[in-house]
Amino acid sequence: MTLGCLLGSLLLSVALWAKPAPEPVSILMPAPFADATAELVETFNREHPGIALSVTRGPLETEAVSDLAISSLLLGNSPYDVLLMDVTWTPKYAKAGWLEPLEAWLGADALEDLAPGAELGNAFDGHLWRFPLVADMGLLFWRTDLMEAPPRTPAELEAISQSLQQEGRVRWGYVWEGRQYEGLSCTYLEVLRGFGGSWLRDGSPDLNSNAAIAASQWLRHLVDVGITPPAVANMAEPEALQTFETGDAAFMRNWPYAWAELNRDGSLLAGKVGITTMVSEPQEPHVATQGSWGLSVLSSSQHKQAAVEALQFLTSAAAQKQLNLNWGYTPTRLSVFEDPELIRANPVLPELQAALAAAVLRPVTPIYAQLSDLLYREVNTVITGEVAAAPAMETLQRNSIQLERSTGGIS
Amino acid sequence: MLRWRQQFWLLLPALGLLTLVFLVPIAHYLWLSTQTQTVLTELRPVPAGAAQWIRLWNDSRFWQDAWQTLRFAGLSVTTEMVLGLAIALLLNEPLRGRSSLRMISLLPWALPTTVMALGWRWIFNDPYGPINQALGWIGVTPIPFLANPSITWISTVWADTWKTTPFVALLLLAGLQNIPRDLYEAAQLEGASAWQSLRHITIPLLTPYLLIALVFRLAQALGVFDLVQVLTGGGPAGSTESLALYAYLNAMRFLDFGYSATVMLGAFTGLLVLCGALALLWWWSSGRQDLAGGGR
Numbered sequence: 001m002t003l004g005c006l007l008g009s010l011l012l013s014v015a016l017w018a019k020p021a022p023e024p025v026s027i028l029m030p031a032p033f034a035d036a037t038a039e040l041v042e043t044f045n046r047e048h049p050g051i052a053l054s055v056t057r058g059p060l061e062t063e064a065v066s067d068l069a070i071s072s073l074l075l076g077n078s079p080y081d082v083l084l085m086d087v088t089w090t091p092k093y094a095k096a097g098w099l100e101p102l103e104a105w106l107g108a109d110a111l112e113d114l115a116p117g118a119e120l121g122n123a124f125d126g127h128l129w130r131f132p133l134v135a136d137m138g139l140l141f142w143r144t145d146l147m148e149a150p151p152r153t154p155a156e157l158e159a160i161s162q163s164l165q166q167e168g169r170v171r172w173g174y175v176w177e178g179r180q181y182e183g184l185s186c187t188y189l190e191v192l193r194g195f196g197g198s199w200l201r202d203g204s205p206d207l208n209s210n211a212a213i214a215a216s217q218w219l220r221h222l223v224d225v226g227i228t229p230p231a232v233a234n235m236a237e238p239e240a241l242q243t244f245e246t247g248d249a250a251f252m253r254n255w256p257y258a259w260a261e262l263n264r265d266g267s268l269l270a271g272k273v274g275i276t277t278m279v280s281e282p283q284e285p286h287v288a289t290q291g292s293w294g295l296s297v298l299s300s301s302q303h304k305q306a307a308v309e310a311l312q313f314l315t316s317a318a319a320q321k322q323l324n325l326n327w328g329y330t331p332t333r334l335s336v337f338e339d340p341e342l343i344r345a346n347p348v349l350p351e352l353q354a355a356l357a358a359a360v361l362r363p364v365t366p367i368y369a370q371l372s373d374l375l376y377r378e379v380n381t382v383i384t385g386e387v388a389a390a391p392a393m394e395t396l397q398r399n400s401i402q403l404e405r406s407t408g409g410i411s
Numbered sequence: 412m413l414r415w416r417q418q419f420w421l422l423l424p425a426l427g428l429l430t431l432v433f434l435v436p437i438a439h440y441l442w443l444s445t446q447t448q449t450v451l452t453e454l455r456p457v458p459a460g461a462a463q464w465i466r467l468w469n470d471s472r473f474w475q476d477a478w479q480t481l482r483f484a485g486l487s488v489t490t491e492m493v494l495g496l497a498i499a500l501l502l503n504e505p506l507r508g509r510s511s512l513r514m515i516s517l518l519p520w521a522l523p524t525t526v527m528a529l530g531w532r533w534i535f536n537d538p539y540g541p542i543n544q545a546l547g548w549i550g551v552t553p554i555p556f557l558a559n560p561s562i563t564w565i566s567t568v569w570a571d572t573w574k575t576t577p578f579v580a581l582l583l584l585a586g587l588q589n590i591p592r593d594l595y596e597a598a599q600l601e602g603a604s605a606w607q608s609l610r611h612i613t614i615p616l617l618t619p620y621l622l623i624a625l626v627f628r629l630a631q632a633l634g635v636f637d638l639v640q641v642l643t644g645g646g647p648a649g650s651t652e653s654l655a656l657y658a659y660l661n662a663m664r665f666l667d668f669g670y671s672a673t674v675m676l677g678a679f680t681g682l683l684v685l686c687g688a689l690a691l692l693w694w695w696s697s698g699r700q701d702l703a704g705g706g707r
Contacts, residue, residue, distance in 0.1 A: 383647075
């Protein structure tokens with residue numbers, strides 16, 4: 001009896017020993033993405049018995065995830081193999097040597113299936129560092145119950161806002177992200193391009209141009225004339241969405257996630273919201289700041305082959321379709337955008353595709369965080385009315401040029 | 412009596428720990444402040460001489476943040492000391508339900524700063540937060556607590572005061588309980604008013620506790636980080652950015668470690684000067700107190 005037991009456990013341990021332990025692959029993601037991909041991870045692990053894929057739920061806020069990732073990378077022994085990265089991190093992480101170039105793993109034509117706009121922001125310095133999982137771009141949300149068609153120029157936006165406000169149908173016209181943080185750079189970039197300006201010209205800051213001044217002046221003007229509440233100077237995405245979803249505003253600038261929020265059961269505005277791209281002066285483009293999330297493999301990973309397999313699985317067309325159907329995440333692959341089943345389920349998909357095609361990148365440089373910090377700080381100063389647009393943009397230009405010089409060039 | 416050799420060996424673990432925890436990091440920071448170590452050097456340190464210190468000296472943002480940090484610490488610590496003393500005096504009285512009152516008054520201090528900062532971000536929300544809702548009922552226009560540079564720094568002080576006044580009150584309460592009751596009785600017999608007892612008995616005998624609270628609170632307030640990071644992100648218009656937040660931005664966002672170390676050391680130097688001044692004050696007042704209390 002005892003002998004049998006012993007023999008049995010011996011056999012069992014031999015069997016366990018003979019079967020290699022599955023290769024662990026760990027991905028760090030912001031919590032909402034971790035929740036959304038949980039089912040996919042389960043499927044992956046079932047189909048790949050040799051790999052044990054696990055997802056760490058990171059913080060909700062974009063920069064807090066970056067802080068966590070960077071802390072682990074600086075300590076030299078990161079527990080993660082794959083990171084879900086915001087588009088603006090890529091050059092910084094690549095330059096720091098933390099990422100594995102992906103072209104050797106995925107092939108040079110890896111990005112070919114992507115929808116126009118989604119291919120942006122994944123390569124830097126001639127290498128592919130990231131594969132986009134979820135597309136994200138700035139959108140102008142408008143109330144279909146209050147107007148026939150969305151405004152296409154700043155003047156139209158003002159006119160519709162003011163007439164709705166005068167009729168007492170909304171308290172505010174337009175809410176957007178004006179807090180001193182990255183979201184303001186995204187908001188400002190769209191207005192800047194809509195006024196014919198550009199953040200960099202020939203690789204150098206161009207922030208004291210007439211268009212750049214007019215763009216920040218317009219944002220302040222919206223507050224001055226009461227279309228935008230003064231509280232905008234501390235509004236991030238949640239605050240803007242809050243004002244809009246209570247029905248207090250006619251327009252909002254936000255990301256695609258807000259669409260799902262606004263149309264969920266019990267929402268005051270379900271079925272009453274349309275999306276389009278940002279307003280622009282006649283002749284100037286309507287653009288959307290690109291804010292996609294993508295997967296990168298860390299250069300320190302000991303399990304790169306398995307990590308790449310997980311990356312390919314999670315970004316596959318089938319996975320993206322599931323993420324869109326169940327979680328409303330915007331796909332990055334053209335074939336998914338054109339899937340008739342998805343379009344039936346998500347009639348807004350073609351409009352998202354159009355917005356993605358209008359996507360523009362924030363400057364692609366390892367020192368983007370500094371550049372953006374200078375920009376949102378100064379534009380926020382204009383929004384609060386502390387400093388007029390022209391001198392503030394002069395300061396911004398001077399500081400940006402100084403940063404460019406001290407770092408030996410932006411890209 | 413222990414011999415000095417034994418004393419040395421007994422002190423050694425503590426000294427070692429202090430060296431490890433304080434001296435080594437400071438020495439490393441000093442070295443780092445002579446290097447350029449950024450994302451552009453691929454995080455490898457490159458000797459930079461005094462360049463980082465010159466950059467610090469010429470960096471108007473550093474000086475602006477230094478002023479804003481001092482302003483924040485000055486107002487919040489002063490308010491906390493006054494309020495803390497008042498609450499401690501109250502809680503020292505034989506009130507009904509005193510122990511539960513003491514416990515309740517400690518609650519804000521027990522909350523993690525980020526949690527309470529998120530709470531205040533909501534309370535200060537314009538126009539949906541509770542304060543502005545209440546103001547709306549009485550017909551007052553909403554106050555942009557977090558969106559106006561001349562108001563927002565007061566909002567950060569307000570939130571900080573709410574959180575840390577209990578800490579000051581607790582320290583001072585402990586001090587109050589060490590003051591012998593008979594001193595007050597004697598003063599009363601002599602016909603001293605309540606104000607005179609406070610002025611001539613309570614405050615002098617409480618001075619060491621006031622100073623401890625002051626040093627603790629100043630050190631914390633001058634290093635304020637999480638509160639502003641969550642509440643305002645340093646805005647609006649950079650008006651609430653503290654030195655710690657600036658150093659954090661340089662290190663974690665910009666990956667500019669040499670300069671971040673220099674900012675921290677610059678702030679540290681300022682803190683040393685302040686603490687030195689406070690220590691002098693302490694030394695001076697404890698000398699006085701020994702004289703005053705010499706007859707007891």
